[in-house]
Amino acid sequence: MAGLALAAIRSDVSISVQVYEAIRAAITATNLYEIDESDLRLDERELAARLGVSRTPIREALVRLEHEGLVTSVPRRGYYIARKSKAELIEVIIVWAALESMAARLVSQRASDAAIASLREIFATFDGEKLAAHIDEYSDANLRFHARIIELSGCDVLRRTADGILIHVRSIRHRTIGEDHRFERSIVDHMHIIEALEARDEELAARLVRDHALALAAHVDANDNDL
Amino acid sequence: MAGLALAAIRSDVSISVQVYEAIRAAITATNLYEIDESDLRLDERELAARLGVSRTPIREALVRLEHEGLVTSVPRRGYYIARKSKAELIEVIIVWAALESMAARLVSQRASDAAIASLREIFATFDGEKLAAHIDEYSDANLRFHARIIELSGCDVLRRTADGILIHVRSIRHRTIGEDHRFERSIVDHMHIIEALEARDEELAARLVRDHALALAAHVDANDNDL
Protein backbone atom coordinates (compact mmCIF):
# COMPACT_ATOMS: atom_id res chain seq x y z
CA MET A 1 0.00 0.00 0.00
CA ALA A 2 2.65 2.44 1.10
CA GLY A 3 4.75 1.47 -1.90
CA LEU A 4 2.32 2.87 -4.42
CA ALA A 5 3.23 6.41 -5.37
CA LEU A 6 -0.29 7.71 -5.39
CA ALA A 7 -0.83 11.37 -5.86
CA ALA A 8 -3.81 12.77 -4.03
CA ILE A 9 -6.80 13.30 -6.25
CA ARG A 10 -7.24 16.99 -6.70
CA SER A 11 -10.90 17.53 -6.14
CA ASP A 12 -10.39 21.22 -5.50
CA VAL A 13 -9.99 22.07 -9.17
CA SER A 14 -13.62 22.37 -10.04
CA ILE A 15 -14.54 23.13 -13.60
CA SER A 16 -15.35 26.72 -12.75
CA VAL A 17 -11.88 27.21 -11.29
CA GLN A 18 -10.29 25.62 -14.35
CA VAL A 19 -12.33 27.91 -16.55
CA TYR A 20 -11.25 30.86 -14.44
CA GLU A 21 -7.61 29.95 -14.85
CA ALA A 22 -7.98 29.30 -18.56
CA ILE A 23 -9.60 32.64 -19.28
CA ARG A 24 -7.18 34.43 -16.99
CA ALA A 25 -4.23 32.87 -18.77
CA ALA A 26 -5.69 33.69 -22.15
CA ILE A 27 -6.19 37.33 -21.23
CA THR A 28 -2.71 37.55 -19.74
CA ALA A 29 -1.17 36.15 -22.90
CA THR A 30 -2.91 38.73 -25.04
CA ASN A 31 -1.57 42.16 -25.78
CA LEU A 32 -4.73 44.02 -25.02
CA TYR A 33 -3.63 47.14 -26.77
CA GLU A 34 -3.02 45.57 -30.13
CA ILE A 35 -6.19 43.60 -30.60
CA ASP A 36 -9.36 44.64 -32.25
CA GLU A 37 -12.09 46.25 -30.24
CA SER A 38 -14.51 43.48 -31.12
CA ASP A 39 -12.20 40.86 -29.64
CA LEU A 40 -12.66 42.37 -26.20
CA ARG A 41 -16.12 40.87 -26.05
CA LEU A 42 -16.45 37.64 -24.09
CA ASP A 43 -19.37 35.63 -25.37
CA GLU A 44 -20.61 33.20 -22.74
CA ARG A 45 -21.93 30.67 -25.23
CA GLU A 46 -18.82 30.80 -27.34
CA LEU A 47 -16.57 30.35 -24.31
CA ALA A 48 -18.74 27.48 -23.13
CA ALA A 49 -18.56 25.80 -26.50
CA ARG A 50 -14.82 26.26 -26.90
CA LEU A 51 -14.06 24.97 -23.42
CA GLY A 52 -16.61 22.19 -23.65
CA VAL A 53 -18.59 23.11 -20.56
CA SER A 54 -21.90 24.74 -19.85
CA ARG A 55 -22.45 28.42 -19.22
CA THR A 56 -22.72 28.09 -15.44
CA PRO A 57 -19.02 27.63 -14.64
CA ILE A 58 -18.22 30.24 -17.30
CA ARG A 59 -20.33 32.78 -15.47
CA GLU A 60 -18.78 31.97 -12.10
CA ALA A 61 -15.34 32.41 -13.60
CA LEU A 62 -16.36 35.74 -15.12
CA VAL A 63 -17.65 36.94 -11.76
CA ARG A 64 -14.25 36.14 -10.26
CA LEU A 65 -12.44 37.92 -13.06
CA GLU A 66 -14.69 40.93 -12.74
CA HIS A 67 -13.86 41.20 -9.05
CA GLU A 68 -10.21 41.10 -10.00
CA GLY A 69 -10.62 43.90 -12.51
CA LEU A 70 -9.67 41.84 -15.55
CA VAL A 71 -13.10 42.00 -17.10
CA THR A 72 -16.02 44.35 -16.72
CA SER A 73 -19.66 43.48 -17.04
CA VAL A 74 -22.26 45.64 -18.63
CA PRO A 75 -25.67 44.58 -17.35
CA ARG A 76 -27.72 42.78 -19.96
CA ARG A 77 -24.94 43.34 -22.47
CA GLY A 78 -22.24 40.97 -21.43
CA TYR A 79 -18.66 40.77 -20.27
CA TYR A 80 -15.71 42.59 -21.84
CA ILE A 81 -11.99 42.35 -21.29
CA ALA A 82 -11.01 45.42 -19.30
CA ARG A 83 -8.52 47.66 -21.01
CA LYS A 84 -7.07 50.01 -18.46
CA SER A 85 -6.63 53.68 -19.19
CA LYS A 86 -3.31 55.37 -18.62
CA ALA A 87 -4.63 56.97 -15.45
CA GLU A 88 -5.72 53.58 -14.12
CA LEU A 89 -2.36 52.00 -14.95
CA ILE A 90 -0.61 54.73 -12.99
CA GLU A 91 -2.95 54.11 -10.07
CA VAL A 92 -2.19 50.40 -10.23
CA ILE A 93 1.52 51.14 -10.04
CA ILE A 94 0.96 53.43 -7.06
CA VAL A 95 -0.87 50.70 -5.18
CA TRP A 96 1.83 48.25 -6.14
CA ALA A 97 4.42 50.67 -4.78
CA ALA A 98 2.56 50.88 -1.49
CA LEU A 99 2.40 47.11 -1.10
CA GLU A 100 5.93 46.31 -2.22
CA SER A 101 7.34 49.07 -0.06
CA MET A 102 5.66 47.59 3.00
CA ALA A 103 6.89 44.18 1.94
CA ALA A 104 10.45 45.54 1.84
CA ARG A 105 10.06 46.66 5.44
CA LEU A 106 8.91 43.22 6.50
CA VAL A 107 11.72 41.54 4.56
CA SER A 108 14.37 43.72 6.20
CA GLN A 109 12.85 42.89 9.58
CA ARG A 110 12.16 39.21 9.26
CA ALA A 111 13.68 37.49 6.25
CA SER A 112 16.73 35.31 6.67
CA ASP A 113 20.03 36.27 5.06
CA ALA A 114 19.69 33.28 2.78
CA ALA A 115 16.28 34.42 1.64
CA ILE A 116 17.55 37.87 0.80
CA ALA A 117 20.52 36.34 -0.99
CA SER A 118 18.07 34.47 -3.22
CA LEU A 119 17.09 37.80 -4.68
CA ARG A 120 20.57 38.13 -6.18
CA GLU A 121 20.31 34.75 -7.85
CA ILE A 122 17.40 35.91 -9.94
CA PHE A 123 19.76 38.13 -11.87
CA ALA A 124 22.77 35.83 -11.70
CA THR A 125 22.51 34.74 -15.32
CA PHE A 126 22.58 38.27 -16.64
CA ASP A 127 25.61 40.41 -17.17
CA GLY A 128 25.79 43.87 -18.62
CA GLU A 129 27.03 42.71 -22.02
CA LYS A 130 24.22 40.52 -23.13
CA LEU A 131 21.47 42.37 -21.35
CA ALA A 132 20.07 44.17 -24.35
CA ALA A 133 19.88 40.93 -26.30
CA HIS A 134 17.74 39.19 -23.72
CA ILE A 135 15.18 41.79 -22.86
CA ASP A 136 12.34 39.33 -22.62
CA GLU A 137 14.11 37.07 -20.18
CA TYR A 138 15.26 40.04 -18.20
CA SER A 139 11.72 41.34 -18.09
CA ASP A 140 10.62 38.03 -16.61
CA ALA A 141 13.41 38.11 -14.06
CA ASN A 142 12.42 41.64 -13.27
CA LEU A 143 8.87 40.62 -12.45
CA ARG A 144 10.06 37.62 -10.47
CA PHE A 145 12.28 39.91 -8.42
CA HIS A 146 9.42 42.13 -7.37
CA ALA A 147 7.07 39.23 -6.77
CA ARG A 148 9.74 37.59 -4.63
CA ILE A 149 10.05 40.60 -2.37
CA ILE A 150 6.34 40.36 -1.71
CA GLU A 151 6.68 36.64 -1.12
CA LEU A 152 9.60 36.98 1.28
CA SER A 153 7.57 39.35 3.41
CA GLY A 154 5.80 36.25 4.66
CA CYS A 155 2.57 38.21 4.77
CA ASP A 156 -0.08 36.16 3.06
CA VAL A 157 -2.74 38.85 2.92
CA LEU A 158 -0.18 41.15 1.37
CA ARG A 159 0.70 38.53 -1.19
CA ARG A 160 -2.91 37.87 -2.11
CA THR A 161 -3.69 41.56 -2.40
CA ALA A 162 -0.62 42.10 -4.55
CA ASP A 163 -1.46 39.11 -6.73
CA GLY A 164 -4.68 40.77 -7.70
CA ILE A 165 -2.90 43.75 -9.17
CA LEU A 166 0.36 42.15 -10.26
CA ILE A 167 -1.31 40.95 -13.39
CA HIS A 168 -1.93 44.54 -14.41
CA VAL A 169 1.63 45.59 -13.63
CA ARG A 170 2.92 42.70 -15.68
CA SER A 171 1.58 44.02 -18.94
CA ILE A 172 3.02 47.44 -18.23
CA ARG A 173 6.52 46.25 -17.53
CA HIS A 174 6.60 44.04 -20.55
CA ARG A 175 5.90 47.00 -22.73
CA THR A 176 8.10 49.57 -21.05
CA ILE A 177 11.24 47.62 -20.24
CA GLY A 178 12.58 47.95 -23.74
CA GLU A 179 12.08 51.69 -23.95
CA ASP A 180 15.10 53.98 -23.85
CA HIS A 181 17.55 52.72 -21.26
CA ARG A 182 15.16 51.72 -18.57
CA PHE A 183 16.61 48.26 -18.13
CA GLU A 184 20.01 49.64 -17.23
CA ARG A 185 18.60 51.90 -14.57
CA SER A 186 16.37 49.06 -13.50
CA ILE A 187 19.18 46.65 -12.71
CA VAL A 188 21.08 49.30 -10.77
CA ASP A 189 17.96 50.05 -8.74
CA HIS A 190 17.51 46.39 -7.97
CA MET A 191 21.05 46.02 -6.69
CA HIS A 192 20.60 49.02 -4.41
CA ILE A 193 17.39 47.51 -3.07
CA ILE A 194 19.12 44.20 -2.36
CA GLU A 195 21.95 45.99 -0.61
CA ALA A 196 19.54 47.93 1.58
CA LEU A 197 17.75 44.73 2.51
CA GLU A 198 21.04 43.01 3.31
CA ALA A 199 21.99 45.94 5.50
CA ARG A 200 18.58 45.60 7.19
CA ASP A 201 18.02 49.27 6.52
CA GLU A 202 14.24 49.26 6.61
CA GLU A 203 13.68 52.92 5.80
CA LEU A 204 16.10 52.92 2.89
CA ALA A 205 14.74 49.69 1.42
CA ALA A 206 11.18 50.94 1.68
CA ARG A 207 12.08 54.21 0.01
CA LEU A 208 14.10 52.62 -2.80
CA VAL A 209 11.34 50.16 -3.60
CA ARG A 210 8.76 52.90 -3.60
CA ASP A 211 10.83 55.22 -5.76
CA HIS A 212 11.62 52.43 -8.20
CA ALA A 213 7.93 51.72 -8.71
CA LEU A 214 6.95 55.36 -8.88
CA ALA A 215 9.63 55.97 -11.49
CA LEU A 216 7.79 53.49 -13.65
CA ALA A 217 4.59 55.42 -13.02
CA ALA A 218 6.27 58.64 -14.07
CA HIS A 219 7.65 56.93 -17.16
CA VAL A 220 4.23 55.66 -18.16
CA ASP A 221 2.78 59.09 -17.51
CA ALA A 222 5.35 60.75 -19.74
CA ASN A 223 5.59 58.24 -22.55
CA ASP A 224 2.62 56.01 -23.13
CA ASN A 225 0.28 58.49 -24.68
CA ASP A 226 -1.47 55.92 -26.79
CA LEU A 227 -3.40 54.40 -23.92
CA MET B 1 -39.97 65.97 -23.27
CA ALA B 2 -37.01 67.72 -21.79
CA GLY B 3 -39.26 69.06 -19.05
CA LEU B 4 -39.94 65.66 -17.53
CA ALA B 5 -37.64 64.92 -14.62
CA LEU B 6 -37.00 61.34 -15.46
CA ALA B 7 -34.51 59.37 -13.45
CA ALA B 8 -32.68 56.67 -15.33
CA ILE B 9 -33.95 53.17 -14.68
CA ARG B 10 -31.43 51.30 -12.61
CA SER B 11 -30.94 48.06 -14.44
CA ASP B 12 -27.63 47.38 -12.75
CA VAL B 13 -29.10 46.00 -9.56
CA SER B 14 -29.51 42.44 -10.67
CA ILE B 15 -30.77 39.92 -8.19
CA SER B 16 -27.32 38.43 -7.77
CA VAL B 17 -25.91 41.84 -6.81
CA GLN B 18 -28.74 42.39 -4.36
CA VAL B 19 -28.09 38.99 -2.85
CA TYR B 20 -24.40 39.83 -2.59
CA GLU B 21 -25.16 43.05 -0.75
CA ALA B 22 -27.69 41.38 1.51
CA ILE B 23 -25.34 38.60 2.60
CA ARG B 24 -22.44 41.03 2.94
CA ALA B 25 -24.51 43.31 5.16
CA ALA B 26 -25.68 40.37 7.23
CA ILE B 27 -22.15 39.15 7.79
CA THR B 28 -20.93 42.64 8.63
CA ALA B 29 -23.68 43.09 11.20
CA THR B 30 -22.74 39.88 12.95
CA ASN B 31 -20.12 39.57 15.63
CA LEU B 32 -18.36 36.59 14.18
CA TYR B 33 -16.56 35.77 17.38
CA GLU B 34 -19.65 35.40 19.52
CA ILE B 35 -21.80 33.18 17.37
CA ASP B 36 -22.06 29.47 17.36
CA GLU B 37 -19.81 27.45 15.10
CA SER B 38 -22.80 25.97 13.29
CA ASP B 39 -24.06 29.41 12.34
CA LEU B 40 -20.99 29.93 10.18
CA ARG B 41 -22.42 27.56 7.62
CA LEU B 42 -24.11 29.11 4.59
CA ASP B 43 -26.60 26.71 3.08
CA GLU B 44 -27.38 27.59 -0.52
CA ARG B 45 -30.88 26.25 -0.46
CA GLU B 46 -31.70 27.91 2.83
CA LEU B 47 -30.38 31.27 1.64
CA ALA B 48 -32.32 30.91 -1.58
CA ALA B 49 -35.51 30.14 0.31
CA ARG B 50 -35.09 32.99 2.78
CA LEU B 51 -34.32 35.54 0.10
CA GLY B 52 -36.96 34.21 -2.24
CA VAL B 53 -34.71 33.58 -5.21
CA SER B 54 -33.15 30.58 -6.85
CA ARG B 55 -29.75 29.16 -6.06
CA THR B 56 -28.02 30.62 -9.11
CA PRO B 57 -27.75 34.25 -7.91
CA ILE B 58 -26.89 32.93 -4.45
CA ARG B 59 -23.91 31.09 -5.88
CA GLU B 60 -22.71 34.11 -7.84
CA ALA B 61 -22.90 36.22 -4.70
CA LEU B 62 -20.96 33.61 -2.73
CA VAL B 63 -18.25 33.54 -5.39
CA ARG B 64 -17.91 37.31 -5.01
CA LEU B 65 -17.77 37.06 -1.24
CA GLU B 66 -15.21 34.30 -1.41
CA HIS B 67 -12.95 36.43 -3.57
CA GLU B 68 -13.30 39.16 -0.99
CA GLY B 69 -12.29 36.85 1.81
CA LEU B 70 -15.57 37.08 3.70
CA VAL B 71 -16.49 33.47 3.10
CA THR B 72 -14.50 30.38 2.28
CA SER B 73 -15.65 27.45 0.24
CA VAL B 74 -14.80 23.87 0.91
CA PRO B 75 -15.22 21.91 -2.31
CA ARG B 76 -18.27 19.68 -2.25
CA ARG B 77 -18.93 20.72 1.31
CA GLY B 78 -20.23 24.23 1.09
CA TYR B 79 -19.58 27.83 2.00
CA TYR B 80 -18.68 29.08 5.47
CA ILE B 81 -18.35 32.55 6.92
CA ALA B 82 -14.64 33.20 7.25
CA ARG B 83 -13.43 33.85 10.76
CA LYS B 84 -9.97 35.31 10.64
CA SER B 85 -7.22 34.14 12.93
CA LYS B 86 -5.23 36.58 14.97
CA ALA B 87 -2.29 36.24 12.58
CA GLU B 88 -4.52 37.04 9.63
CA LEU B 89 -6.01 40.06 11.37
CA ILE B 90 -2.53 41.41 11.97
CA GLU B 91 -1.69 40.87 8.33
CA VAL B 92 -4.83 42.71 7.32
CA ILE B 93 -3.80 45.65 9.45
CA ILE B 94 -0.33 45.64 7.90
CA VAL B 95 -1.78 45.82 4.41
CA TRP B 96 -4.12 48.55 5.54
CA ALA B 97 -1.14 50.45 6.93
CA ALA B 98 0.62 50.17 3.58
CA LEU B 99 -2.35 51.49 1.65
CA GLU B 100 -3.33 54.29 4.02
CA SER B 101 0.27 55.40 4.32
CA MET B 102 0.52 55.77 0.56
CA ALA B 103 -2.82 57.55 0.58
CA ALA B 104 -1.45 60.03 3.10
CA ARG B 105 1.39 60.81 0.69
CA LEU B 106 -1.05 61.46 -2.11
CA VAL B 107 -3.25 63.62 0.11
CA SER B 108 -0.32 65.76 1.21
CA GLN B 109 0.66 66.17 -2.42
CA ARG B 110 -2.68 66.73 -4.09
CA ALA B 111 -5.60 67.36 -1.78
CA SER B 112 -6.97 70.86 -1.35
CA ASP B 113 -6.74 72.65 1.99
CA ALA B 114 -10.50 72.44 2.24
CA ALA B 115 -10.43 68.70 1.75
CA ILE B 116 -7.86 68.24 4.47
CA ALA B 117 -9.84 70.52 6.73
CA SER B 118 -12.81 68.19 6.32
CA LEU B 119 -10.87 65.61 8.27
CA ARG B 120 -11.09 67.81 11.34
CA GLU B 121 -14.84 68.07 11.05
CA ILE B 122 -15.23 64.35 11.53
CA PHE B 123 -14.17 64.77 15.14
CA ALA B 124 -15.77 68.18 15.65
CA THR B 125 -18.62 66.84 17.74
CA PHE B 126 -16.35 65.12 20.23
CA ASP B 127 -14.55 66.70 23.11
CA GLY B 128 -12.40 65.04 25.68
CA GLU B 129 -15.07 65.12 28.37
CA LYS B 130 -17.75 63.04 26.79
CA LEU B 131 -15.49 60.80 24.80
CA ALA B 132 -15.69 57.77 27.00
CA ALA B 133 -19.47 57.92 27.01
CA HIS B 134 -19.73 57.80 23.25
CA ILE B 135 -17.31 55.12 22.33
CA ASP B 136 -19.52 53.66 19.62
CA GLU B 137 -19.97 56.95 17.83
CA TYR B 138 -16.31 57.71 18.20
CA SER B 139 -15.45 54.33 16.79
CA ASP B 140 -17.56 55.13 13.74
CA ALA B 141 -15.89 58.52 13.35
CA ASN B 142 -12.57 56.79 13.71
CA LEU B 143 -13.32 54.49 10.80
CA ARG B 144 -14.68 57.35 8.70
CA PHE B 145 -11.48 59.29 9.33
CA HIS B 146 -9.29 56.54 7.96
CA ALA B 147 -11.61 55.80 5.06
CA ARG B 148 -11.65 59.51 4.22
CA ILE B 149 -7.86 59.66 3.96
CA ILE B 150 -8.05 56.89 1.39
CA GLU B 151 -10.83 58.71 -0.39
CA LEU B 152 -9.01 62.05 -0.46
CA SER B 153 -6.06 60.39 -2.14
CA GLY B 154 -8.16 60.49 -5.29
CA CYS B 155 -6.72 57.13 -6.29
CA ASP B 156 -9.58 54.89 -7.27
CA VAL B 157 -7.60 51.66 -7.47
CA LEU B 158 -6.27 52.40 -4.00
CA ARG B 159 -9.78 52.99 -2.73
CA ARG B 160 -11.14 49.79 -4.24
CA THR B 161 -8.24 47.73 -2.92
CA ALA B 162 -8.67 49.23 0.53
CA ASP B 163 -12.42 48.65 0.44
CA GLY B 164 -11.80 44.95 0.11
CA ILE B 165 -9.94 44.82 3.39
CA LEU B 166 -11.61 47.66 5.27
CA ILE B 167 -14.43 45.37 6.17
CA HIS B 168 -12.00 43.19 8.09
CA VAL B 169 -10.40 46.15 9.84
CA ARG B 170 -13.83 47.39 10.85
CA SER B 171 -14.54 44.47 13.12
CA ILE B 172 -11.15 44.83 14.78
CA ARG B 173 -11.49 48.49 15.62
CA HIS B 174 -14.95 48.05 17.00
CA ARG B 175 -13.65 45.54 19.45
CA THR B 176 -10.43 47.21 20.45
CA ILE B 177 -11.34 50.87 20.74
CA GLY B 178 -12.81 50.44 24.16
CA GLU B 179 -9.81 48.65 25.60
CA ASP B 180 -7.55 50.45 28.06
CA HIS B 181 -7.03 54.01 26.92
CA ARG B 182 -6.67 53.43 23.24
CA PHE B 183 -9.24 56.06 22.27
CA GLU B 184 -7.29 58.81 23.98
CA ARG B 185 -4.10 57.93 22.19
CA SER B 186 -6.12 57.49 19.05
CA ILE B 187 -7.49 61.01 18.95
CA VAL B 188 -4.07 62.49 19.63
CA ASP B 189 -2.62 60.44 16.78
CA HIS B 190 -5.34 61.64 14.47
CA MET B 191 -4.67 65.28 15.24
CA HIS B 192 -0.98 64.81 14.56
CA ILE B 193 -1.80 63.19 11.23
CA ILE B 194 -4.07 66.07 10.26
CA GLU B 195 -1.39 68.57 11.21
CA ALA B 196 1.20 66.77 9.11
CA LEU B 197 -1.16 66.76 6.15
CA GLU B 198 -1.91 70.43 6.58
CA ALA B 199 1.82 71.15 6.70
CA ARG B 200 2.15 69.08 3.49
CA ASP B 201 4.83 67.06 5.23
CA GLU B 202 4.56 63.92 3.13
CA GLU B 203 7.16 61.86 4.94
CA LEU B 204 5.81 62.69 8.39
CA ALA B 205 2.20 62.06 7.40
CA ALA B 206 3.08 58.72 5.84
CA ARG B 207 5.03 57.66 8.91
CA LEU B 208 2.37 58.75 11.41
CA VAL B 209 -0.36 56.95 9.51
CA ARG B 210 1.72 53.81 9.27
CA ASP B 211 2.71 53.86 12.94
CA HIS B 212 -0.87 54.49 14.00
CA ALA B 213 -2.07 51.43 12.13
CA LEU B 214 0.83 49.26 13.23
CA ALA B 215 0.19 50.25 16.84
CA LEU B 216 -3.21 48.64 16.43
CA ALA B 217 -1.52 45.54 15.06
CA ALA B 218 0.78 45.42 18.06
CA HIS B 219 -2.19 45.90 20.37
CA VAL B 220 -4.08 43.04 18.77
CA ASP B 221 -0.97 40.90 18.94
CA ALA B 222 -0.53 41.57 22.64
CA ASN B 223 -4.13 41.49 23.81
CA ASP B 224 -6.57 39.51 21.73
CA ASN B 225 -5.51 36.06 22.65
CA ASP B 226 -8.95 34.58 22.21
CA LEU B 227 -8.83 34.66 18.43
Next chain:
DNA sequence: GCGCTGTATCTGGCATACAATATACCAGAA
Protein backbone atom coordinates in the same frame (compact mmCIF):
# COMPACT_ATOMS: atom_id res chain seq x y z
C1' DG C 1 -17.34 -3.68 22.57
C1' DC C 2 -14.84 -1.83 18.58
C1' DG C 3 -14.02 -1.06 13.86
C1' DC C 4 -15.03 -1.54 9.09
C1' DT C 5 -18.18 -1.44 5.21
C1' DG C 6 -22.33 -0.53 2.79
C1' DT C 7 -26.28 2.42 2.18
C1' DA C 8 -29.39 6.36 2.61
C1' DT C 9 -29.65 11.06 2.42
C1' DC C 10 -28.10 15.55 1.89
C1' DT C 11 -25.71 19.19 -0.55
C1' DG C 12 -22.91 21.38 -3.81
C1' DG C 13 -21.52 21.51 -8.96
C1' DC C 14 -22.92 21.53 -13.44
C1' DA C 15 -26.18 21.34 -17.36
C1' DT C 16 -30.23 22.81 -19.29
C1' DA C 17 -34.60 25.25 -19.81
C1' DC C 18 -37.08 29.46 -19.57
C1' DA C 19 -37.76 34.53 -19.16
C1' DA C 20 -36.38 39.21 -20.03
C1' DT C 21 -33.88 42.53 -22.50
C1' DA C 22 -30.82 44.47 -26.05
C1' DT C 23 -29.54 44.69 -30.88
C1' DA C 24 -30.32 44.35 -35.83
C1' DC C 25 -33.02 44.48 -39.52
C1' DC C 26 -36.92 45.84 -42.20
C1' DA C 27 -41.05 48.27 -43.61
C1' DG C 28 -43.60 52.36 -44.08
C1' DA C 29 -44.29 57.29 -43.84
C1' DA C 30 -42.65 62.05 -44.28
Next chain:
DNA sequence: TTCTGGTATATTGTATGCCAGATACAGCGC
Protein backbone atom coordinates in the same frame (compact mmCIF):
# COMPACT_ATOMS: atom_id res chain seq x y z
C1' DT D 1 -33.78 59.32 -49.01
C1' DT D 2 -34.11 59.40 -44.16
C1' DC D 3 -36.15 58.73 -39.96
C1' DT D 4 -39.33 56.27 -36.92
C1' DG D 5 -41.45 52.27 -35.13
C1' DG D 6 -42.19 47.41 -35.07
C1' DT D 7 -40.52 42.70 -35.14
C1' DA D 8 -37.17 38.93 -35.21
C1' DT D 9 -33.11 37.27 -33.26
C1' DA D 10 -29.46 36.82 -30.12
C1' DT D 11 -27.73 37.00 -25.55
C1' DT D 12 -27.84 37.69 -20.72
C1' DG D 13 -30.10 36.63 -16.18
C1' DT D 14 -32.59 33.36 -13.45
C1' DA D 15 -34.82 28.99 -12.33
C1' DT D 16 -34.81 24.14 -12.15
C1' DG D 17 -33.32 19.39 -12.68
C1' DC D 18 -29.88 15.91 -12.38
C1' DC D 19 -25.68 13.82 -10.83
C1' DA D 20 -21.63 13.00 -8.01
C1' DG D 21 -19.33 13.40 -3.77
C1' DA D 22 -19.68 13.72 1.35
C1' DT D 23 -21.59 12.68 5.82
C1' DA D 24 -24.14 9.90 9.06
C1' DC D 25 -25.69 5.83 10.55
C1' DA D 26 -26.95 1.07 10.56
C1' DG D 27 -25.41 -3.58 10.02
C1' DC D 28 -21.96 -6.93 10.04
C1' DG D 29 -17.61 -9.16 11.33
C1' DC D 30 -13.87 -9.63 14.61
